[in-house]
Amino acid sequence: MSAFSAIKILPTHSVASHHHRRRRLSSFPSTCAADLFCSPLAKPIFSSFASASGRSVRGISANVVSDEKQLGSASSVITREEALDLYEDMFLGRSFEDMCAQMYYRGKMFGFVHLYNGQEAVSTGFIRLLTARDSVVSTYRDHVHALSKGVPARAVMAELFGKATGCCRGQGGSMHMFSREHNLIGGFAFIGEGIPVATGAAFSSKYRREVLKEETCNDVTVAFFGDGTCNNGQFFECLNMAALWKLPIVFVVENNLWAIGMSHLRATSEPEIWKKGPPFGIPGVHVDGMDVLKVWGVAKEAIARARRGEGPTLVECETYRFRGHSLADPDELRKPDEKAHYSSRDPISALKKYVITHNLATKSELQTIEKKINEVVEDAVEFADSSPPPPRSQLLENVFADPKGFGIGPDGKYRCEDPGFTQGTAQV
Amino acid sequence: MGCGASRLEPGEDIPPGLLPFRRRLQELKRSRTEESRRRRRERKDSIVSTTELLRPEERDADDFETTEEEISRAVAEKMTVRDALNSAIDEEMAADPKVFLMGEEVGEYQGAYKVSRGLLDKYGPERVRDTPITEAGFTGIGVGAAYYGLKPVVEFMTFNFSMQAIDQIINSAAKSNYMSGGQISVPIVFRGPNGAAAGVAAQHSHCYAAWYASCPGLKVLSPYSSEDARGMLKAAIRDPDPVIFLENEILYGESFPVSADVLDSNFCLPIGKAMIEREGKHVTITAFSKMVGYALKAAEILSKDGISAEIINLRSIRPLDRDTINASVRKTNRLVTVEEGFPQHGVGAEICAVVVEESFEYLDAPVERIAGADVPMPYAPNLERLAVPQVEDIVRAAKRACYRSVPMAAAA
Known part of the structure; x- marks a missing residue:
């Protein structure tokens, strides 16, 4: 089986005979489509877990849930270094988020804190393939995307603690992680808000190459968002424009099946999100989001397509969050058997097993990584805790790139030139 | 968010209508x-x-x-704002089958802030309708339903999300009665928590009172107490025009004393009438929503310094009760306005204009305007505290208005 055995590519869509579209779809290995047709896993079975509404709660497509024993048919392509990098990044995401929960309940963090536990394979599988210049646009569940993109754990933790040393100087918080240096451009708390911004980032990449003649510019943008977002207007508007202008972007749906307490199946008339790509001329791919190697395999091709200038790809990763929507969510509507099912498919233990059985690393080597990461997270907490809070003067900083935007004061000078302004005591 | 209340046991539903x-x-x-x-x-x-x-x-x-005793003592005299809103929706849904509730997580989740707790069980999914995350879509659907005489109550999980639907609110709801020459009225209520909560940073802390209040065709209400919440929400649902109903997350869990009149299912408050929460003679302080509580605390502190403050709970931002404000200022000759929103073009600015227009010669001091800092809400708690009005800011402003000496003011 190829690395793509777990994905589905829309085969003979009613409009797929359009030669243009067929050409686009063909950039995924043809074997994979063939595999899917003869594979028993490709049968569109719905799982047996029935919700109160009588519809299937999980397992939107069978091939992502029935292949539990086998992880990553990508064995032939992944190297030891790559596998360990994925493992380290996923373990960092998990360890960091577990620490966040503890710190939240100790009152070190505030407001809404949304944790990523369970979904690590998606962030890791995509972001570890990006270059430093490539962009990532995230949602309010953004800590782990930031970590995968290379933002230091110290900076993310300090931001969560509301400290001046945070990646946004304590001004953004849990839902608004930004790092220009790492090309992490949000951190958006509103559903669907990040998709147009990401599309704009991809637009700028193409513009720089084609209009500003920066010929080496082939930067790719990856936009992460959830299943709930896919019923939102911005999603469809941007699928259209991204395809229309062939923008270098990958739309990654982290379908964790629930939008707070709203089951994806109760909210969505056509729950197979990947199918919404082809009507716009965008390949749609469905991948097991609990299997990092499968995500990684799909991501490789989708990112390469974007970099080659072949346009956007829509990837639906079926995943699951192991915790409530936020740390304040009582999480009463998800059934225990559903949670148990997914927790048994923990992407980190699965990768661990794979790495060991394929002799990519020994158990003790992995333990060394785990120990190192736990220390990184401990260190991040210590750093954040001992960092100073933002000074009072910072309240009025960064509202404008040019603080003259605060206007002119009664003395005829710009208000920002008032000494009281920088001391945070000015009336503005 | 998420106080995680349980549903009623089956078979133990409280009958629709007045809640005994x-x-x-x-x-x-x-x-x-x-x-x-x-x-x-x-x-x-x-x-x-x-x-x-x-x-x-x-x-x-x-x-x-x-303990049982504690609960019965608390409930016999008090009601939370959350329960006040819940009972108001409940009673209006029971009284009029055209009333329905729509929004994200209003049904099976019992409301993101549990305001709609128990309503799904009582009225079913047709009338307590969970929507996908599509503000523009479901707001527009609510407006369309209102064109045909239904009375939707559209919940925004927070009013911050109403920005996604503002075209439907302003263009489709607020202007329709006028554009159609009075043929199409839009009896719809948009409600949800508004303004700053705690630690939720810039995108979740915006106050929309001034935005919506600047638009003709809308009525904008903002309750403080449980009495306000019950009386004004019932009035809003019965009103034939679109009403923006701005609640406050922090107040949901707060209990207020309620009288038997307030608990009557016919209880309703007039739209456009402010309430004098505390009478005074030296300075008038206007506030709405959570800031009324702050103003009352400030009045308590001021009274110790011999300053008697009159606190006006605006209740209705549009229409604005100009008469009550002006009458009070003519009595006290001093005005302090308080709001959590941004200062420029804010509610305080409008009130100031109202007083300057009608009671200019009565003013003995410049009008003091307390508002949120002119910055997006910062996340760090120490900066957040600086960015929203505090009780001591109100005390200081009132003293300044009364020409008492005050220490250096904090930022904004």
Whole structure:
């Protein structure tokens, strides 16, 4: 089986005979489509877990849930270094988020804190393939995307603690992680808000190459968002424009099946999100989001397509969050058997097993990584805790790139030139 | 968010209509004790670690159990704003089948802030309708339904999300009666928490009072107490025009005394009438929503310094009760306005204009305007505190208006 055995590519869509579209779809290995047709896993079975509404709660497509024993048919392509990098990044995401929960309940963090536990394979599988210049646009569940993109754990933790040393100087918080240096451009708390911004980032990449003649510019943008977002207007508007202008972007749906307490199946008339790509001329791919190697395999091709200038790809990763929507969510509507099912498919233990059985690393080597990461997270907490809070003067900083935007004061000078302004005591 | 209340037991539904007080008491008692038991039971089944998911108030189980006496004393005299809103929607849905509730997580989740608790069980999914996350879409659908005489109550999980739907609110709802020459009225209520909560940073802390109040065709209400919440929400649902109903997350759990009149199902407050919460003679302080509580606290402090402050709870931002404000200023000759929103073009600016236009010659001091800082809400708690009005800011402003000496003011 190829690395793509777990994905589905829309085969003979009613409009797929359009030669243009067929050409686009063909950039995924043809074997994979063939595999899917003869594979028993490709049968569109719905799982047996029935919700109160009588519809299937999980397992939107069978091939992502029935292949539990086998992880990553990508064995032939992944190297030891790559596998360990994925493992380290996923373990960092998990360890960091577990620490966040503890710190939240100790009152070190505030407001809404949304944790990523369970979904690590998606962030890791995509972001570890990006270059430093490539962009990532995230949602309010953004800590782990930031970590995968290379933002230091110290900076993310300090931001969560509301400290001046945070990646946004304590001004953004849990839902608004930004790092220009790492090309992490949000951190958006509103559903669907990040998709147009990401599309704009991809637009700028193409513009720089084609209009500003920066010929080496082939930067790719990856936009992460959830299943709930896919019923939102911005999603469809941007699928259209991204395809229309062939923008270098990958739309990654982290379908964790629930939008707070709203089951994806109760909210969505056509729950197979990947199918919404082809009507716009965008390949749609469905991948097991609990299997990092499968995500990684799909991501490789989708990112390469974007970099080659072949346009956007829509990837639906079926995943699951192991915790409530936020740390304040009582999480009463998800059934225990559903949670148990997914927790048994923990992407980190699965990768661990794979790495060991394929002799990519020994158990003790992995333990060394785990120990190192736990220390990184401990260190991040210590750093954040001992960092100073933002000074009072910072309240009025960064509202404008040019603080003259605060206007002119009664003395005829710009208000920002008032000494009281920088001391945070000015009336503005 | 998410206070995680349980539903009523099957077969124990309270009949629609007026909520008899005793039954409410029993319901609350039952749900509180069962909730704590059930939650602990559920934590055990949870796939995640159990202890850390417990909220601080749950960790110490003994503290969480409330004695019967405590509950009955609390409920007999008081009602939370959350229950006031819940009962108002409940009663209006019972009284008029055209009323329905629509929004994200209003049904099975019982409301993101549990305001719609129990309504799904009572009225079913056709009338308590969970929507996908599509503000522009479901707001427009609500408006269209209102064109045809239904009375939708559209909940925004927070008013911040109403920005996604502002075209439908302003262009489709507010202007339709006018554009159609009076043929199409839009009896719809848009409601949800507005303004700053705690620690939720720039995108979740915006106050929309001034935005919506600047638009003709809308009525904009903002309750403070449980009485306000009940009386004004019922008035809003019965009103034939689009009403923006701005609640406050922090106030949901706050209890206020309520009289038997307020609990009557016919209770309703007039739209456009402010309420004098505390009479005084030296300075008028206007406020709405959470800031009324702050103003009352400030008045308490001021009284110790011999300053008698008159506190006006605006209740209605549009129409604005110009008469009550002007009458008060003509009596006290001084005005302090308080709001959580941004200062420029804010509610305080409008009130100031109203007083300058009608009572200029009565003013003995410049108008003092207290507002949120002119910055997006910062996340760090020390900066956040600086960015929203505090009781001491109100005290200082009132003293300045009364020409008392005051220490250096804090930022904005």
